[in-house]
Amino acid sequence: MAQKPGIPKGTRDFSPSEVQKRNYIFGIVRKHFETFGFQPIETPSFENSETLMGKYGDEGDRLIFKILNSGDYLKKVDEATYGAKDAGKMTPKISEKALRYDLTVPFARYVVMHQNEIDFPFKRYQIQPVWRADRPQKGRFREFFQCDADVVGANSLLQEVELVQLYDAVFTDLKLEGATIKMNNRKILSGIAEVIGAQDLLIDFTVALDKLDKKGEEGVKKEMSERGLSAQAIAKVEPLFSLSGSNLEQLQALKKMLKDSEIGTKGVEELQFIIETVEELGLQSANLAIDVTLARGLNYYTGAIFEVAAPKGVKMGSIGGGGRYDDLTGIFGMKDVSGVGISFGLDRIYLVLEELNLFPQEIDQSLQVLCLNFGDKESQAALKLVTELRKNGIKADLYPSSAKINKQFKYANNRNVPYVISIGSQELQDGEFTVKNMQSGEQVNYALSTPRVFIENL
RNA sequence: GUGGUUGUAGCUCAGCUGGUUAGAGCGCUUGAUUGUGGUUCAAGAGGUCGCCGGUUCGAACCCGGUCUUCCACCCCA
Numbered sequence: 001m002a003q004k005p006g007i008p009k010g011t012r013d014f015s016p017s018e019v020q021k022r023n024y025i026f027g028i029v030r031k032h033f034e035t036f037g038f039q040p041i042e043t044p045s046f047e048n049s050e051t052l053m054g055k056y057g058d059e060g061d062r063l064i065f066k067i068l069n070s071g072d073y074l075k076k077v078d079e080a081t082y083g084a085k086d087a088g089k090m091t092p093k094i095s096e097k098a099l100r101y102d103l104t105v106p107f108a109r110y111v112v113m114h115q116n117e118i119d120f121p122f123k124r125y126q127i128q129p130v131w132r133a134d135r136p137q138k139g140r141f142r143e144f145f146q147c148d149a150d151v152v153g154a155n156s157l158l159q160e161v162e163l164v165q166l167y168d169a170v171f172t173d174l175k176l177e178g179a180t181i182k183m184n185n186r187k188i189l190s191g192i193a194e195v196i197g198a199q200d201l202l203i204d205f206t207v208a209l210d211k212l213d214k215k216g217e218e219g220v221k222k223e224m225s226e227r228g229l230s231a232q233a234i235a236k237v238e239p240l241f242s243l244s245g246s247n248l249e250q251l252q253a254l255k256k257m258l259k260d261s262e263i264g265t266k267g268v269e270e271l272q273f274i275i276e277t278v279e280e281l282g283l284q285s286a287n288l289a290i291d292v293t294l295a296r297g298l299n300y301y302t303g304a305i306f307e308v309a310a311p312k313g314v315k316m317g318s319i320g321g322g323g324r325y326d327d328l329t330g331i332f333g334m335k336d337v338s339g340v341g342i343s344f345g346l347d348r349i350y351l352v353l354e355e356l357n358l359f360p361q362e363i364d365q366s367l368q369v370l371c372l373n374f375g376d377k378e379s380q381a382a383l384k385l386v387t388e389l390r391k392n393g394i395k396a397d398l399y400p401s402s403a404k405i406n407k408q409f410k411y412a413n414n415r416n417v418p419y420v421i422s423i424g425s426q427e428l429q430d431g432e433f434t435v436k437n438m439q440s441g442e443q444v445n446y447a448l449s450t451p452r453v454f455i456e457n458l
Numbered sequence: 459g460u461g462g463u464u465g466u467a468g469c470u471c472a473g474c475u476g477g478u479u480a481g482a483g484c485g486c487u488u489g490a491u492u493g494u495g496g497u498u499c500a501a502g503a504g505g506u507c508g509c510c511g512g513u514u515c516g517a518a519c520c521c522g523g524u525c526u527u528c529c530a531c532c533c534c535a
Binding site for chain 1: 459491492493494495496508525526527528529530532533534535
């Protein structure tokens with residue numbers, strides 16, 4: 001019995017029109033990456049486990065897909081480890097490779113390994129799939145594409161400014177108006193933790209704060225308390241919850257709150273510089289907003305933090321994120337290389353564009369011209385014409401068999417073909433071909449000897 | 459990883475407290491129309507009811523397991 005085939009949880013097949021739409025997004029993202037001076041690289045789908053493990057926290061380690069060793073992998077496991085049935089101890093012995101979890105860590109590895117060939121500052125972009133053993137939900141997959149652009153070896157805050165512009169350029173080109181680029185700075189978060197006397201609970205503090213929009217003020221306070229923050233510290237956080245107004249007003253409030261913290265003040269200054277410079281240059285369609293509750297999970301960020309929210313009314317997790325990390329390559333032994341980068345979540349952007357109906361109409365036009373097949377003799381002339389059209393870069397095809405004309409037209413209709421050409425016995429006799437505009441229904445005849453006239457009218 | 463939810467025709471979904479041959483709309487095929495699609499009319503094809511097992515005289519329906527979907531945690535693109 002043939003069994004019903006299936007695909008693993010959280011993976012998808014892409015049909016022709018889906019691939020075309022995805023390529024449309026890839027194309028726009030790539031175009032702007034390149035106009036901003038980024039160069040492409042690619043890294044392997046899987047890395048050595050030690051490259052990835054421990055870089056994303058305990059939670060991240062759990063979500064990394066491990067690859068089983070080849071051969072009789074259990075032979076190398078000693079009895080004690082085997083008997084203990086401890087996955088944490090066993091895994092490193094039976095799995096030495098893992099699928100990449102994001103593009104940033106492999107990039108850091110790349111920079112360290114190729115440091116002698118790279119001209120710094122190095123601006124690279126990378127568009128490749130990543131894998132996470134997460135539980136799928138809407139917009140969360142186990143295999144999805146990330147489009148990353150990072151700059152390493154440049155400390156200037158102008159990089160952050162450019163990255164905001166890059167976000168804006170891509171979303172504008174995609175006609176996705178009203179995306180909000182939320183910004184924060186890790187130094188501000190550190191500063192707040194310092195001011196409220198909870199430096200050693202920085203991570204717990206930020207994780208709890210990050211949930212403000214979801215859980216509300218009371219929920220966040222409760223979680224902070226559960227995570228060990230003192231009532232006194234929580235009281236001092238209070239002003240953050242009511243932080244509102246324009247970016248400038250928020251900056252003023254933060255400045256005041258953090259005046260006694262050196263690092264906090266530095267963070268506010270950085271944020272202010274980026275925001276003022278961006279505002280000076282202007283954005284085309286995106287909004288830039290301060291969000292002090294923005295924390296993001298990855299601990300390697302040290303400066304600016306970005307996250308992009310879809311336009312209002314679309315229920316979707318963030319469609320992009322990024323930030324500055326002063327010491328990413330440090331974990332691989334290369335000190336003092338600062339990096340800053342952003343990422344586009346292709347799969348989520350796809351869902352947003354689909355929901356807002358923002359894909360251009362002509363994307364589904366895989367064929368511009370279909371020649372009908374009226375039989376052997378007629379199709380010879382048709383094939384000649386098709387060949388000529390193809391030489392001129394027109395997507396043209398001849399229907400492969402002389403099926404009923406009715407059926408051939410239906411096929412053209414379903415494939416969204418704008419022009420259908422008929423060369424039947426009548427046309428052949430007159431040395432012509434008939435072009436039907438499928439939208440208007442109009443038919444025009446052209447001489448078979450001068451297809452150029454038709455091509456120019458297209 | 460925890461708790462819940464979903465699965466019936468290619469698609470979107472009905473299907474009563476378990477009871478004969480499991481339904482609709484759209485799509486598909488054929489014909490009206492052997493050289494004209496997107497409209498109309500008629501006919502037709504298409505289903506191991508996610509999968510495995512159990513209860514029962516009898517299961518799409520009840521029970522257990524499993525896979526999948528989506529949701530809330532967790533985390534995140």
